[in-house]
Amino acid sequence: MNPGLKLLLVMAIALEISFTQSLIVNIILVVVSFGYILIQRVSLKALLGLIFWPLFPAIGLFVSQWLYGSAGIHFAWILFTRIYAYVFLGATFTLTSSITDLALTLEQDFRLPSKFAYGVLAAFNLMPKINEEVKIIKTSALMRGEALHFWSPKLYFKAILSSIQWSQNLAEAMTSHGFVEDQERTHYRVIKITGLDWFWFIGLFACVQGLLFFIRY
Amino acid sequence: MDNKTQADTNRNHQSKWTLRNIILIALIAIFTGIIFWGAGFLYTALTVALTPIGGAPFANDLLMGLWCMAGPLTGFVVRTFGSAFVGEFLGAAVEVFLGGQWGAGAFISGIVQGIGSELGFTFTGYKRYDWVSLNASIFTTVVVTFAWDMIKNGYNKFGIPLLIALFITRYISTFIFGGVLTKMIVKLLDRSNAFSL
Structure with missing residues (x-):
């Protein structure tokens, strides 16, 4: 289905x-x-x-x-x-x-703007990397003798800084691969x-x- | 929060729905989703501890603030209509895909919580991003999610004293995680000029 x-x-x-x-x-x-x-x-x-x-x-x-x-x-x-x-x-x-x-069908059949479909898809595909990043942030804090928990503002702060940096990189990478916002697209895989x-x-x-x-x- | 510098950054900072901002919202939602995922044992442990006295709903309400954090955070970082809703909804979607305990219920909870977070920013017209709008968002989140739990989790069959206790618990939790913690994070971002990146 x-x-x-x-x-x-x-x-x-x-x-x-x-x-x-x-x-x-x-x-x-x-x-x-x-x-x-x-x-x-x-x-x-x-x-x-x-x-x-x-x-x-x-x-x-x-x-x-x-x-x-x-x-x-x-x-x-x-x-x-x-x-x-x-x-x-x-x-x-x-x-x-x-x-x-899901992203493909939402874009092609449910008229979700392509920037939402592909933007969110790009972020979701980074999930394993985000998992790693959370571990890296926690470990590097531990090296400085600081334990970060889910109630530590610093953990979220660093996560958001990474997000800002990655979102910029991802958006630029997508643009350089020919992705144009708000532009009609043709599809390699039609659903x-x-x-x-x-x-x-x-x-x-x-x-x-x-x-x-x-x-x- | 330093109100003067806050006001200055606010004036210069209005976001749009660009590809970059959409990715940013999704990334923040996934980050918070994964961080809470690590705290998932807490919910199970609390539930196990409270079940014998019939207080399991308190586990839900104690942690409500944590689950509703993605909304205010994305609402503050990307300051435009709908960002809190999208952030909160995606945060819930992450839980579903990680294989959470709530299944399809989490999608709907995500929508409900997203509407709750978003309304606070709507009431303040997406103009002010400070303690007032944050508190407005907390208030709407608590009211909307509580109304939903009246139906979904059968809270409407409880007596008034228990309901009041649950409501207060939820308010405190949302205030601490969605309010105080969010404010501290925003302050760190403010000081590092991250908003102008």
Whole structure:
């Protein structure tokens, strides 16, 4: 499915289950998303992580709602399953779509200005380097006997200085490769939204509406 | 903050949506996203500690300020309409792609938090970038995100005393991270003339 439409669908459903209260629909969403992820053959480690880490906020919400909430245990279960529905819905997108495809389709099919699509893509592609940079900033501070934590202004200060420098370099590099802001572009890789994409999008969305309409428990 | 020099830099500093600024916002969002990612264990630890007494929502509210930092930061560095929103949203998107605990919920939270951060700057007309606009941004962030948690995390089913306690916790957290810490960072940037780079 087209990554842009998929993201839209996932967000629309996530938004909808935030406002509706149906335990069974939440469970159906979890099961269907889980099945979809299984078909896509993701690693076991990623799968276990998906199940394990949300357990903490899910149990936390459940217990507090159970102890202090006025709506009883049924609502507590709704919140519990809602967390998992978010996570697995999100995973159907993140585990199967690439950021590059998303940027391309957002630019070509969703009319996002190319400077946003390629600018953000360029920054996201630096993610491993940014990870390194955070380590470098922390280590070099340690060499001067200074420990930087997430509450240290200096850590962010240095991160922003790096960002300023890198953004300048990246923008210049893109310009020198022929990128012109606000200019019509031709595309080497064309991504189109096909009829099948629309079929899945509308079909799945309609299914969720139907489920939410008929299953109120 | 030294108000006089602050006012001077403010006057000379109005940003535009250029390619360079878009990359800058995205980079700052990713940096903050990765720094919080390192603090992710804190949330889990707090949640585990508070769950037995049913206080897990407090873990959420205690750390809210941290999650809402990218907005004010990018709003201050790139001073134009929408920069706080884009920064905050991308910050949340980073968490999703790193494989966070919130999945698709983080995208929506990012939008909600982004609107919260942005509104503060909107109310001050993108003209002033000082303690006042920062506080406006903090206020709108707290109100908007709290309203969202009323729905999403079922806060609306809690009693009034618990709600007030959660609201105050969230306000303090946002004030410390989104306000005081952001102000200190902006001051460092100001002193190094980074805004005119």
